[in-house]
Amino acid sequence: MIDRRPGLRVGLLLTPPMLWLGVAYLGALAALLVTSLWTQNDFTGSIERAWTLENFRTLFTVDVYRTITLRTIGIAALVTVIDVVLAFPIALYMAKVASPRLQRILVISVLTPLWASYLVKAYAWRGMLSADGPIAWIARPFGLDTPGYGLPAVVITLSYLWLPYMILPVYAGLERLPDSLFEASADLGAGAWTTLRRVVFPMAFPAVVAGSIFTFSLSMGDYIAVKIVGGTGQLLGNVVYDNQGAANNLPFAAAVATVPIVVMLAYLTAVRRTGALENL
Amino acid sequence: MATSSSRSIAMSRGLRRSLGGFTVLVLAVVYVPLLLVLINSFNTDNTFGWPPPGFTLHWWKVAAESSGARDALVTSVEVALCATAVALVLGTLAAMGLRRTRFFGRNAISLLIILPIALPGIVTGLAFQNGFRTILGVQLSIWTIVIAHATFCIVTVFNNVQARFQRLGASYEQASMDLGAGRWTTFRLITFPMLRSSLLAGALLSFGLSFDEIVVTTFTASSQDQTLPIWILQNLFRPNQAPVVNVVAAVLVIASAVPIYLAQRLSGSTAEGLTGAR
Numbered sequence: 001m002i003d004r005r006p007g008l009r010v011g012l013l014l015t016p017p018m019l020w021l022g023v024a025y026l027g028a029l030a031a032l033l034v035t036s037l038w039t040q041n042d043f044t045g046s047i048e049r050a051w052t053l054e055n056f057r058t059l060f061t062v063d064v065y066r067t068i069t070l071r072t073i074g075i076a077a078l079v080t081v082i083d084v085v086l087a088f089p090i091a092l093y094m095a096k097v098a099s100p101r102l103q104r105i106l107v108i109s110v111l112t113p114l115w116a117s118y119l120v121k122a123y124a125w126r127g128m129l130s131a132d133g134p135i136a137w138i139a140r141p142f143g144l145d146t147p148g149y150g151l152p153a154v155v156i157t158l159s160y161l162w163l164p165y166m167i168l169p170v171y172a173g174l175e176r177l178p179d180s181l182f183e184a185s186a187d188l189g190a191g192a193w194t195t196l197r198r199v200v201f202p203m204a205f206p207a208v209v210a211g212s213i214f215t216f217s218l219s220m221g222d223y224i225a226v227k228i229v230g231g232t233g234q235l236l237g238n239v240v241y242d243n244q245g246a247a248n249n250l251p252f253a254a255a256v257a258t259v260p261i262v263v264m265l266a267y268l269t270a271v272r273r274t275g276a277l278e279n280l
Numbered sequence: 281m282a283t284s285s286s287r288s289i290a291m292s293r294g295l296r297r298s299l300g301g302f303t304v305l306v307l308a309v310v311y312v313p314l315l316l317v318l319i320n321s322f323n324t325d326n327t328f329g330w331p332p333p334g335f336t337l338h339w340w341k342v343a344a345e346s347s348g349a350r351d352a353l354v355t356s357v358e359v360a361l362c363a364t365a366v367a368l369v370l371g372t373l374a375a376m377g378l379r380r381t382r383f384f385g386r387n388a389i390s391l392l393i394i395l396p397i398a399l400p401g402i403v404t405g406l407a408f409q410n411g412f413r414t415i416l417g418v419q420l421s422i423w424t425i426v427i428a429h430a431t432f433c434i435v436t437v438f439n440n441v442q443a444r445f446q447r448l449g450a451s452y453e454q455a456s457m458d459l460g461a462g463r464w465t466t467f468r469l470i471t472f473p474m475l476r477s478s479l480l481a482g483a484l485l486s487f488g489l490s491f492d493e494i495v496v497t498t499f500t501a502s503s504q505d506q507t508l509p510i511w512i513l514q515n516l517f518r519p520n521q522a523p524v525v526n527v528v529a530a531v532l533v534i535a536s537a538v539p540i541y542l543a544q545r546l547s548g549s550t551a552e553g554l555t556g557a558r
Contacts, residue, residue, distance in 0.1 A: 013377030014389070017370040017434065021392050025431050028411035029403070035410050047414055086306055093299040097291065106303070108540055113310055115536035117492050119512050120529040124313035126516075127320060127526075132329045134316060163310065182291070192291045213398060221400020224494055224513065237402045237495075244406060244499065250414060253406060260400045268391075268398060 055255035173207025371437025405499030
């Protein structure tokens with residue numbers, strides 16, 4: 001029976017993962033949106049299932065939340081740009097210049113920090129940036145100082161954390177480009193820069209976008225690195241985290257969490273046409 | 281990694297040199313903070329002043345006796361193993377279901393599989409916490425962590441298995457069926473051996489992803505469940521625990537070489553699907 005009905009076979013195979021992701025996960029996301037329309041009783045701390053847009057009104061009208069939202073999007077964009085600028089030359093060197101042996105070594109040296117724990121890397125930057133850490137030690141003879149803990153430290157740390165997520169997809173994208181394209185472009189009279197600008201970059205663009213999905217999304221949702229190196233600075237993730245838990249305001253946390261969902265869905269929709277999703 | 285061996289593409293020597301120099305410089309900077317963690321684990325100064333006034337093995341001894349860190353490590357391994365087991369089953373089923381079939385909603389399913397890693401961790405974490413506590417009335421426990429972790433681990437197995445299917449095609453399985461083997465026999469003798477190394481790669485990634493996860497975990501763990509990242513985070517800001525945390529961090533830096541080594545042994549194709557990691 002299964003042999004004669006491929007549709008049934010596909011259905012049976014897909015049912016368990018779809019129950020998990022489609023029903024449980026999407027259900028939880030939907031419930032989150034529903035919860036954001038509820039309120040919390042200030043006295044009892046229990047959640048009242050009465051419909052209201054109060055949470056969103058607070059989110060959009062209170063200045064501090066608007067500032068934090070814009071700041072989070074700004075930092076996510078800045079981190080993404082920094083990572084593209086750092087990753088592209090490295091990926092190009094790995095894919096098109098390095099010998100196969102060196103290529104292998106470089107891939108491993110990009111991958112190894114990726115496997116080092118996220119917390120350890122954020123923690124390492126806490127040590128780097130501390131008032132008597134190595135950066136202050138190097139900078140002091142030049143009359144400079146460590147940026148200390150704050151939003152610049154957050155940008156540095158997040159760019160550091162997500163750099164491999166940009167290098168790897170861009171490297172994979174560039175490696176797929178046939179060398180003959182470079183030769184054809186040169187034969188037609190283009191210099192190296194023109195080739196990079198008019199041939200390589202447009203063709204590697206979907207891979208760059210694929211990397212940016214990681215760097216952007218991971219930055220949008222981060223609250224731990226901010227806690228570790230951000231000083232008193234806050235991102236959306238901190239607002240969400242501080243409002244969850246029994247004693248706090250889960251409906252408001254849910255409302256705040258819809259911001260990264262909307263931003264990411266808009267971003268994914270916008271980049272779908274570049275074919276970036278096949279590069280993930 | 282089948283690139284053409286001639287590296288004489290149309291780039292000037294100067295450009296190639298500067299690309300190489302830039303690569304070496306950035307990668308060197310990438311390793312500096314990790315080295316700092318290693319060096320500071322031997323620093324006699326427990327506020328990690330730089331340069332270190334002296335070196336000691338004292339903190340390593342203290343850390344080795346820290347039962348909190350050890351218990352957290354065990355919890356982390358348990359969670360990662362369970363989440364990986366679930367991800368292996370669901371990821372493989374999804375990849376087999378989407379193989380060679382084009383139907384309405386296929387892209388939607390692919391998107392759904394990516395979604396848990398494409399959305400920020402706070403969203404997935406809060407959605408699960410809200411789902412468990414507010415909607416279902418379930419207490420948070422080690423199992424709620426496993427469920428949340430398995431959700432974002434599915435994509436690693438799915439990506440690896442799907443890449444393998446695309447590379448090998450279906451001819452071996454068709455030959456097996458033509459020779460009279462049934463579906464189950466074909467799966468056991470042909471499909472599974474064909475997938476084995478991609479399953480191992482997916483499992484390795486999934487384990488690493490779960491083991492390292494902190495954001496989703498903080499939302500789905502009860503106050504009694506401490507995974508290693510949660511233990512680190514909780515002890516990070518306690519001055520008297522800082523040197524012990526630093527030793528644990530140093531151990532994790534060293535341990536990150538293990539999966540790299542295993543991945544190299546597995547197939548030599550480290551790039552396959554590894555970009556799905558987080």
